[in-house]
Amino acid sequence: MLRPQWILALLLALIVAAVFAWLGRWQMDNAIRTDAHETSQFETPRPLSDLAEPGAPVTEAAAGAVVTVPGAFRADDLRVVAPRDNAGERGAWVVAHLVTPASDDGEGSHLAVAVGWAPDEGAAERVVAQLSSDPEFTGERELEGRFMPSEGPTVPEPGQDPSLLESMVPAQLVNLWNGVDGPAYAGYLVMHPTGDASELLDTAGLDPIDSVAPEAPESVNWLNVFYAIEWIVFAGFAVFLWFRLARDAWEKEHELQLLEAADGVDSSV
Numbered sequence: 001m002l003r004p005q006w007i008l009a010l011l012l013a014l015i016v017a018a019v020f021a022w023l024g025r026w027q028m029d030n031a032i033r034t035d036a037h038e039t040s041q042f043e044t045p046r047p048l049s050d051l052a053e054p055g056a057p058v059t060e061a062a063a064g065a066v067v068t069v070p071g072a073f074r075a076d077d078l079r080v081v082a083p084r085d086n087a088g089e090r091g092a093w094v095v096a097h098l099v100t101p102a103s104d105d106g107e108g109s110h111l112a113v114a115v116g117w118a119p120d121e122g123a124a125e126r127v128v129a130q131l132s133s134d135p136e137f138t139g140e141r142e143l144e145g146r147f148m149p150s151e152g153p154t155v156p157e158p159g160q161d162p163s164l165l166e167s168m169v170p171a172q173l174v175n176l177w178n179g180v181d182g183p184a185y186a187g188y189l190v191m192h193p194t195g196d197a198s199e200l201l202d203t204a205g206l207d208p209i210d211s212v213a214p215e216a217p218e219s220v221n222w223l224n225v226f227y228a229i230e231w232i233v234f235a236g237f238a239v240f241l242w243f244r245l246a247r248d249a250w251e252k253e254h255e256l257q258l259l260e261a262a263d264g265v266d267s268s269v
Contacts, residue, residue, distance in 0.1 A: 001246050001250075006242075006246050006249075009242050009245070009246070010242050012242075013238045013239050013241065013242035014238075014239070016235075016238040017235040017236070017238040017239050018235075020231045020232070020234040020235035020238060021231070021232065021235045023231040024227075024228045024229070024230075024231030024232045024235065025228070027224045027225075027227040027228035027231060028224070028225065028228040030221065030224045043066055043213060044066065045066045045067060045068050045144055046065065046066070046067055046068070047067065047068055047069070048067040048068065048069040048111075048147060048185075048189075049069075051065055051067060051147065052067075052147065052185060052186075052187065054109040054110070054182070054183030054184055054185050055183040055184065055185075055186070056186065057186055058147070058148075058149040058150070058186050058187040062147055062187070063147070063148065063149045063187070064146060064147070064148065064213065065146070065147055066144065066145070066146055066147075066192070066211075067144070067145065067146075067147045067189070068142060068143065068144050069098070069100060069111060069142075069143055069145075069189065070100060070101055070140065070141065070142050070143075071098040071099050071100040071101065071108070071111065071140070071141065071143070072098070072099055072138055072139065072140050072141065073096045073097065073098055073099075073113075073131075073137055073138055073141070074096070074097040074098075074099060074138070074177070074178070074179070075131065075132045075133075075134075075137055075138050076132065076178055077096065077097035077176070077177045077178060078094065078095070078096050078097075078128040078131055078132055079094075079095045079096075079128070079165055079173065079176065080092050080093070080094060080095070080121055080124040080125055080128060080165065081093040081095050081114075081165040081166065081167070081168060082121045082124065082165075082166065083166070084117060084209075086117040086207060086209060086210050087207075087210060089119070091117050091118050091119045091120055091121075091123075091124070092117070092118050092119075092120060092121045092123070092124035093114050093115075093116070093117055093118075093124070093168075093209065094114075094115045094116055094117075094118060094124050094127050094128060094131075094204070094206060095112060095113065095114055095115065095165070095168070095173065095188075096112075096113045096115050096131075097110065097111075097112065097113075097173070097177050098110070098111045098112075098113045098143070098189070099111075099182075107181060107182035107183075108182050109182055109183055109184065109185060110174065110177065110180055110182060110183070110184040110185070111170075111184070111185045111188070111189055112168065112170045112173050112184075112185070112188035112189070113143065113145070113188065113189045113191055114145075114168065114188060114189065114190045114191060114209050115191050115200070115201075115204070115206065116191070116201050116204060116206025116207060116208060116209060117206060117207045117208070117209050118205075118206055118207075123205075127204045127205065127206060130204060131204055134203075137200070141195075141196060141197070142195060143189065143191055143192075143195075143197060144191075144192045144194045144195065144197070145189040145190050145191040145192045145211070146189070146190045146192070146211045146213075147187050147188075147189055148168070148187055148188055148189075148190055149186070149187050150168065150169050150170055150171065150186055150187060150188070151167040151168045151169060152167060152169075153167060153169045153172060154166040154167050168188050170184060170185060170186060170187065170188050171184075171186075190209050190211050191208075191209070192208070192211060193208040
C-alpha cells in the first residue's frame with residue numbers, strides 16, 4: 001500500500017469517493033424541498049372573498065394568507081383583547097368590527113379585525129374611547145392584512161368578568177357586537193399598516209401587530225433519498241475497491257515468494 005502506484009490509486013479512489021459523496025449530498029438536498037412558490041402565494045394580497053366565505057370554516061389555503069377586504073368599522077363594537085405579545089413585549093390588542101359592503105342579497109358580512117397593539121390594557125381602553133368618538137373611524141376603507149383562523153376560547157376564572165376577552169374568537173365577538181344582521185367570517189384579520197391603515201395607527205397611537213407568515217411546507221422525495229444512500233454506498237465502495245486490489249496484489253506476490261522458496265528447497269535436495 002505504500003508503493004507509489006498504490007498511493008496514487010488511493011488518491012484516485014478518494015477523489016472518486018468525494019465526487020460520489022457530493023452527489024449524495026446533492027440528492028439529499030433535493031429530497032427535502034421547501035415550497036417557496038406556495039409561500040409566495042400566501043404573501044401576495046388577494047381579495048378575502050376569493051379565499052373564504054362568511055360562515056364557513058377557515059381552509060388551509062386561507063389560513064395565514066395576506067388578503068384585502070373593503071368595509072367600514074362599527075364605532076360601538078371596539079373591544080380589547082389581552083394579554084397579547086408583540087415583538088417580545090406583553091400588552092393588549094384593540095379589536096374592531098368591520099362590515100363589508102352589502103352583497104346582491106342586500107346583506108354585508110362581518111369580520112373581526114385586530115387593529116393594533118397597545119402596551120397595556122389601560123392604553124388600549126383609551127384608544128377604544130378615542131376611536132369610538134372619531135367620525136372618521138367609521139369611513140369606508142380598503143384594508144390589507146393576514147387572515148387567521150380562530151383561536152381556542154378561554155374559560156374565565158371564578159368571579160371574572162365573563163365578557164373579558166383573552167383570545168381571538170370571532171364567534172365570541174359576534175355575540176358581543178351590535179346589529180349583526182349577516183354572516184360572519186370564522187377567522188379574523190390582523191391589519192397591516194398599509195394605505196390609510198397606517199394613518200389610523202398613528203392617530204390612535206397603536207403599534208402594528210406582528211404578522212408572521214406561515215412556514216413553507218416541506219415535502220420529501222423518497223426516490224431522491226434512495227439515490228443519496230446509493231451514492232454514499234458507492235463512495236465507500238471506491239475506497240474498499242482500492243483496498244481489495246492492493247490486498248490481492250500483496251497476496252499474489254506473497255504466494256509467488258512462497259512458491260519460489262519451495263522451488264529453491266526442492267532444487268537443493
